[in-house]
Amino acid sequence: MESSEALKQVNAIFIDVLDNEDIVLTPETTASDIEEWDSLNHIQLVVAIEKHFKQRFTSAEIQKWSNVGEMCDAIQQRLNK
Amino acid sequence: MLNFNQLKKNLKKDFSGFKKVKLAILADNASPFTNQVLKAYGYEAQVDFNIYEADYDQISMQVLDTSSELYEFKPDFIFINKSTEHLLKEFYKLNRFQQTLFSDKIIQEIKGYCDIISSKLSAKIIINTFPEINDSVFGNFAAKTNTSFIYQLRRINLLLMEYAQQCKPLFICDIASLQSSLGYQYAFDPKMYITGDMVYSIDFLPYIAKNVTDIIQSINGTFKKCLILDLDNTTWGGIIGDDGIEGIQVGYLGIGKAFTELQLWAKQLKQRGIILAVCSKNTEEIAKGPFEKHPDMVLKLDDIALFVANWETKVDNIRYIQKVLNIGFDSMVFVDDNPFEREMVKTAIPEITVPELPEDPAEYLLYLRSLNLFETASFTDDDEQRTKQYQEEAKRTVLQQSFESEDDFLKSLDMMSDAKAFSTFTIPRVAQLTQRSNQFNLRTIRYSENEIELIAKSPDHYSLSLTLEDKFGDHGLIAVVILKKQDDITLFIDTWIMSCRVLKRGMENFTLNQLVTIANENSFKKIAAEYIPTKKNGIVSAHYKDLGFTADGDKWILDTANYIDRTTFINKK
Numbered sequence: 127m128e129s130s131e132a133l134k135q136v137n138a139i140f141i142d143v144l145d146n147e148d149i150v151l152t153p154e155t156t157a158s159d160i161e162e163w164d165s166l167n168h169i170q171l172v173v174a175i176e177k178h179f180k181q182r183f184t185s186a187e188i189q190k191w192s193n194v195g196e197m198c199d200a201i202q203q204r205l206n207k
Numbered sequence: 208m209l210n211f212n213q214l215k216k217n218l219k220k221d222f223s224g225f226k227k228v229k230l231a232i233l234a235d236n237a238s239p240f241t242n243q244v245l246k247a248y249g250y251e252a253q254v255d256f257n258i259y260e261a262d263y264d265q266i267s268m269q270v271l272d273t274s275s276e277l278y279e280f281k282p283d284f285i286f287i288n289k290s291t292e293h294l295l296k297e298f299y300k301l302n303r304f305q306q307t308l309f310s311d312k313i314i315q316e317i318k319g320y321c322d323i324i325s326s327k328l329s330a331k332i333i334i335n336t337f338p339e340i341n342d343s344v345f346g347n348f349a350a351k352t353n354t355s356f357i358y359q360l361r362r363i364n365l366l367l368m369e370y371a372q373q374c375k376p377l378f379i380c381d382i383a384s385l386q387s388s389l390g391y392q393y394a395f396d397p398k399m400y401i402t403g404d405m406v407y408s409i410d411f412l413p414y415i416a417k418n419v420t421d422i423i424q425s426i427n428g429t430f431k432k433c434l435i436l437d438l439d440n441t442t443w444g445g446i447i448g449d450d451g452i453e454g455i456q457v458g459y460l461g462i463g464k465a466f467t468e469l470q471l472w473a474k475q476l477k478q479r480g481i482i483l484a485v486c487s488k489n490t491e492e493i494a495k496g497p498f499e500k501h502p503d504m505v506l507k508l509d510d511i512a513l514f515v516a517n518w519e520t521k522v523d524n525i526r527y528i529q530k531v532l533n534i535g536f537d538s539m540v541f542v543d544d545n546p547f548e549r550e551m552v553k554t555a556i557p558e559i560t561v562p563e564l565p566e567d568p569a570e571y572l573l574y575l576r577s578l579n580l581f582e583t584a585s586f587t588d589d590d591e592q593r594t595k596q597y598q599e600e601a602k603r604t605v606l607q608q609s610f611e612s613e614d615d616f617l618k619s620l621d622m623m624s625d626a627k628a629f630s631t632f633t634i635p636r637v638a639q640l641t642q643r644s645n646q647f648n649l650r651t652i653r654y655s656e657n658e659i660e661l662i663a664k665s666p667d668h669y670s671l672s673l674t675l676e677d678k679f680g681d682h683g684l685i686a687v688v689i690l691k692k693q694d695d696i697t698l699f700i701d702t703w704i705m706s707c708r709v710l711k712r713g714m715e716n717f718t719l720n721q722l723v724t725i726a727n728e729n730s731f732k733k734i735a736a737e738y739i740p741t742k743k744n745g746i747v748s749a750h751y752k753d754l755g756f757t758a759d760g761d762k763w764i765l766d767t768a769n770y771i772d773r774t775t776f777i778n779k780k
Contacts, residue, residue, distance in 0.1 A: 145216055166239050173409045185398050
């Protein structure tokens with residue numbers, strides 16, 4: 127999967143889970159850029175991403191993500207394994 | 208079931224106009240999702256939850272300190288949510304001997320909570336059963352030794368159910384049984400638990416919200432009373448008009464087992480007090496055939512309170528059933544295999560519940576069970592008699608048509624009523640009537656059994672419960688009045704409720720005669736009353752006017768000195 131494709135799909139998940147049509151993600155986006163992206167919603171986002179891509183991430187992996195780019199990289203790595 | 212994310216979108220919707228309910232959530236695990244999902248699920252049930260969520264793992268602190276936020280909040284309901292995961296941790300801290308006493312210790316703790324709460328608040332308490340975790344320390348031998356966690360856990364669940372039978376304000380949300388149908392793998396997300404101490408997966412949370420809400424709704428008087436069954440391909444396989452009695456699938460023929468088991472379930476519901484009705488597009492005589500003659504039919508004509516088979520539309524027939532049974536559409540469930548009929552009924556009568564049956568009859572029962580349609584907050588002996596009472600009512604209707612005047616008809620019924628103050632025997636039924644009656648209910652105040660007990664003992668209250676029987680049968684306890692001393696000369700009618708089963712019998716006149724007698728015997732000169740309108744109690748809007756009370760602002764007054772007994776054909780037992 128292309129990295130732009132992963133970002134596009136993650137963006138759609140953010141819009142759905144955070145219920146905000148205006149969200150435009152870039153690889154540099156962090157939680158502080160999006161109002162609704164708090165720790166509680168983060169858990170929901172991870173569950174939704176895992177379901178969508180049919181992948182399970184480790185707790186350590188998730189804690190390492192500091193922006194959307196790293197999130198998408200992890201998705202791609204797992205998908206291309 | 209709507210998923211968590213779909214439900215969450217409800218949070219932005221308009222809750223105004225919904226019934227307001229104050230709910231406190233006390234959890235030993237991180238509960239912000241539990242809070243969110245309950246609030247959001249409330250929208251589906253038209254309840255506006257005002258939620259107080261205690262801080263993380265503060266159950267004892269909040270309950271034992273009676274000056275805590277919990278008591279300040281004055282909730283209507285308290286959901287005490289303890290988790291098996293935390294229980295397990297507690298269990299591991301104990302030595303072997305203490306472990307064998309673990310279940311008793313936990314139950315004592317829960318009893319302590321309930322005692323303190325009920326001494327300070329009139330709130331109902333909801334506690335969950337514990338989903339099972341086998342920690343695999345003993346393997347299967349765990350089921351053979353009382354020192355294992357699973358042994359203690361199962362015993363806690365059993366003791367909790369036993370305790371709930373004695374503790375009136377305590378209700379149980381059976382999370383253990385939810386988990387056995389969905390599975391621990393589904394209900395629990397180890398990552399959420401490890402990183403956030405959340406013990407329920409995102410997918411499982413909506414089920415908890417639904418079940419807690421179902422309990423609250425049933426306590427507040429919203430629940431199902433009637434199951435309407437279609438016949439062809441719903442109650443039996445095949446079409447009776449085409450296949451004939453020998454050809455329909457029920458019992459051992461074809462996939463008859465699926466229908467037999469559905470019938471067995473319906474029969475159990477009937478015995479629990481759910482009214483069964485039939486609504487079928489058929490010729491009546493042909494449709495009744497299997498009920499009378501088929502050896503494998505579980506349901507007999509006796510089980511069906513109202514049998515409607517004709518060629519009218521189902522919408523018209525369900526409206527007819529509603530009229531005869533005199534219950535709200537929102538308390539009815541209509542089960543039909545035909546998506547077209549279902550859609551028509553749902554569109555015309557949006558209040559009625561119409562399950563989207565799976566295509567394969569083999570899946571009917573599993574699906575229907577999963578919906579938890581028939582939540583109830585009480586069960587009394589009276590419930591079992593309900594079908595018989597509706598059938599007797601049908602006989603009375605036939606008799607009534609043969610009389611010229613209503614008085615002649617009423618006289619011919621030989622009616623008797625037992626009117627007396629609340630007693631230990633009548634208190635559960637009295638409380639049930641206050642919780643369930645919506646139509647003939649002047650002020651719609653709901654009382655728990657506890658509260659009714661207090662009223663029965665109070666020197667400032669007079670109570671009256673009334674039965675009615677006639678030559679066709681016994682209606683049981685059908686009316687309740689609570690009188691409250693307002694001042695030295697005035698009694699106020701706090702509650703006046705009557706079951707709609709006995710409308711138009713002159714029961715109101717008989718009851719008022721009894722009330723005036725109570726007033727006179729206790730030297731009161733006036734009876735004051737009030738009608739509080741709701742969406743459902745329009746039939747009693749002119750109740751006090753019709754009984755000769757005079758309007759006094761928004762209250763009604765009756766002078767007992769000038770009262771002349773009203774005509775009634777009911778004799779006091």
